[in-house]
Amino acid sequence: TSLSRRSILKGAAALGGATLLSRPSLAYEGLPILRAAPASAQLASAGYPPTPVWAYATEAEGNVPGPEIRVQAGARVNFQLANDLPQPTSVHWHGIRIENAMDGAAPLTQAPVPPGDTFDYDFVAPDPGTYWYHSHNRSTEQVARGLAGPLIVEDREPWLGEPSAATRELVLILDDWLLDSDARIIENRWEDLHAASHSGRMGNTVTVNGAAYPELDIQPDERVRLRIINTATDRIMPLSLPHLSARLIALDGHPVTPREIDTLILGPAQRADVVIDGRVDGEARASLLLDPGNGEWVEIAGFIHSGDTLPSRGTDVRPLPAWGTLPVPDLSDPQRETLLMEGGAMRGMLETRFGGETMGFRELAANGMVWAFNGAANEMDKPMFQAALGRTVQLKMSNRSVFPHAIHLHGHHFTVLSKSGAANIEGDVRDTVLIGADETVEIAFVADNPGQWMIHCHMLSHQKSGMMAWFKVA
Ligand code: C2O
Ligand code: CU
Numbered sequence: 001t002s003l004s005r006r007s008i009l010k011g012a013a014a015l016g017g018a019t020l021l022s023r024p025s026l027a028y029e030g031l032p033i034l035r036a037a038p039a040s041a042q043l044a045s046a047g048y049p050p051t052p053v054w055a056y057a058t059e060a061e062g063n064v065p066g067p068e069i070r071v072q073a074g075a076r077v078n079f080q081l082a083n084d085l086p087q088p089t090s091v092h093w094h095g096i097r098i099e100n101a102m103d104g105a106a107p108l109t110q111a112p113v114p115p116g117d118t119f120d121y122d123f124v125a126p127d128p129g130t131y132w133y134h135s136h137n138r139s140t141e142q143v144a145r146g147l148a149g150p151l152i153v154e155d156r157e158p159w160l161g162e163p164s165a166a167t168r169e170l171v172l173i174l175d176d177w178l179l180d181s182d183a184r185i186i187e188n189r190w191e192d193l194h195a196a197s198h199s200g201r202m203g204n205t206v207t208v209n210g211a212a213y214p215e216l217d218i219q220p221d222e223r224v225r226l227r228i229i230n231t232a233t234d235r236i237m238p239l240s241l242p243h244l245s246a247r248l249i250a251l252d253g254h255p256v257t258p259r260e261i262d263t264l265i266l267g268p269a270q271r272a273d274v275v276i277d278g279r280v281d282g283e284a285r286a287s288l289l290l291d292p293g294n295g296e297w298v299e300i301a302g303f304i305h306s307g308d309t310l311p312s313r314g315t316d317v318r319p320l321p322a323w324g325t326l327p328v329p330d331l332s333d334p335q336r337e338t339l340l341m342e343g344g345a346m347r348g349m350l351e352t353r354f355g356g357e358t359m360g361f362r363e364l365a366a367n368g369m370v371w372a373f374n375g376a377a378n379e380m381d382k383p384m385f386q387a388a389l390g391r392t393v394q395l396k397m398s399n400r401s402v403f404p405h406a407i408h409l410h411g412h413h414f415t416v417l418s419k420s421g422a423a424n425i426e427g428d429v430r431d432t433v434l435i436g437a438d439e440t441v442e443i444a445f446v447a448d449n450p451g452q453w454m455i456h457c458h459m460l461s462h463q464k465s466g467m468m469a470w471f472k473v474a
C-alpha cells in the first residue's frame with residue numbers, strides 16, 4: 001500500500017482539526033490537498049462571461065474566494081499545497097502567529113513551490129478570530145488573479161447564540177478586480193510602475209464573496225456577526241452599513257470593546273468583525289456601501305429583509321471573549337526601532353540602496369523600484385532590525401509620502417500606541433495598520449516568535465516596488 005502509517009495518522013489528525021465547510025475529498029492519502037490551479041468564476045453581473053481566475057480548491061473545482069478553512073483555537077491546520085499553476089507559488093496564513101517555517105513568505109521562509117510540486121503546511125492556529133490565507137509569491141499578480149480565501153479560528157468560549165451576541169455569522173470577502181469589457185482580468189497592470197508609484201493597482205469591479213452586487217438575505221429577527229475581510233491587492237475600502245446599528249467587535253481578529261460605527265475603513269489585508277441587526281427602522285432594504293474614492297457611497301451588497309419595523313433590540317452587544325494568549329508589551333525599556341517610508345509620485349526618492357548598490361531615482365525606476373523603507377528598496381539580504389526573543393520592540397513608523405500604506409508584520413500582532421492623524425485607533429491590537437500621508441504611527445509588540453519575519457506594505461503593488469523588508473527574532 002502507498003499509505004504509510006505516518007500519512008494515515010496525519011490525515012486523521014487533519015480531519016479532527018481543520019473542518020472544511022466545503023465537502024472534503026473522499027479519496028486523499030495523507031494530508032488534505034489545497035490545490036492552486038486555473039479556474040473560472042462568475043465575478044461580473046449576469047450577462048458577462050465568467051472570468052478566468054487562479055483559485056484554491058479542496059475538491060475538484062476551485063473558486064474565488066478559496067474554500068473556508070475553519071478550526072478551533074489551538075487546533076492544527078494542515079494541508080498539502082499542490083501547485084497546478086504555471087508559476088511557483090506559496091501560501092501565507094495572514095495574521096496567524098505561526099512557526100516561522102510554515103509562514104509561507106517566499107523566498108524568506110521557504111522556496112516558492114514550482115509548478116507540479118507540493119509543500120506540506122502543518123501548524124497550530126493559537127488565537128481566535130477572522131484571518132485569511134493568500135499567495136505570497138508574485139503576490140501582486142497571484143492575489144489579483146484570485147488566490148485568497150478565509151481562515152476562521154473559532155471563539156474560545158461559545159459566543160454565537162448567547163444573549164445579546166449574534167444569532168448567526170456571515171463571512172464577507174471583499175475583493176477588487178480589474179476587468180476588461182469581456183470580464184477578463186487585465187493582465188499587464190501588475191507591471192505598471194505608474195500605478196505602483198500612486199495608490200497601487202485599482203480595480204473596476206468590487207465583489208463580495210466572489211460576486212458583484214450579491215443579495216444577502218437577513219431577516220428582521222436576526223442579529224448577524226459579519227466577518228469582513230479586505231483581500232484586495234491595493235484598494236482601501238471605506239465601508240458603511242447604514243440603518244443596521246453596526247457595532248465593531250473585533251479588528252484583525254482581536255476583540256475590541258464593542259463600539260458603534262458610522263464608517264469603517266479597511267486597508268488591504270485588514271479585517272473587522274461587526275454585529276448588525278436586521279431590525280431596520282422603516283427601511284425595506286439595507287446595504288453594504290463602499291466609497292470608491294470620490295466620496296460617493298455605492299452599494300456593493302444588499303441585505304434584503306421583510307421591511308417589518310420591529311422594536312429595537314438595544315445596541316448592547318456582548319464583547320467577544322478575550323484572547324488571553326498575546327504577551328503584553330513592556331514599555332518601561334523597549335528596543336526602539338524606526339521605519340521611514342519614502343518615495344512614490346509627487347515626492348520621489350533620494351539615493352536609495354537596491355541590490356547592494358546605491359541608486360538615483362531613474363536607475364531605481366528602471367529596476368521597478370519606486371518606494372523605500374529606511375533608505376533601501378526591497379532589501380532582503382539582511383534584516384531591518386533584530387530583536388532578542390521576548391524583548392518588547394517599539395517601532396515608530398513615519399510615512400513621508402503622499403499616499404497611505406498598510407504596514408503588516410508577520411508572526412506577531414502589535415498594539416497601536418499612537419497615531420498622529422485624526423483617527424483614534426490607539427490601543428487597538430492589529431497585524432496590519434493603515435498609515436496616512438505624512439502620518440506617524442507607533443506600535444509595540446513582544447518579539448516572542450523566533451525566526452525571520454517579513455514587514456511590508458500590504459498594498460501589493462507597493463510591496464513589489466520597494467516596500468518590503470524583514471526582521472529577525474532570535
Ligand atoms: Cu498578508 Cu506578507 O502578507
Ligand atoms: Cu504602501
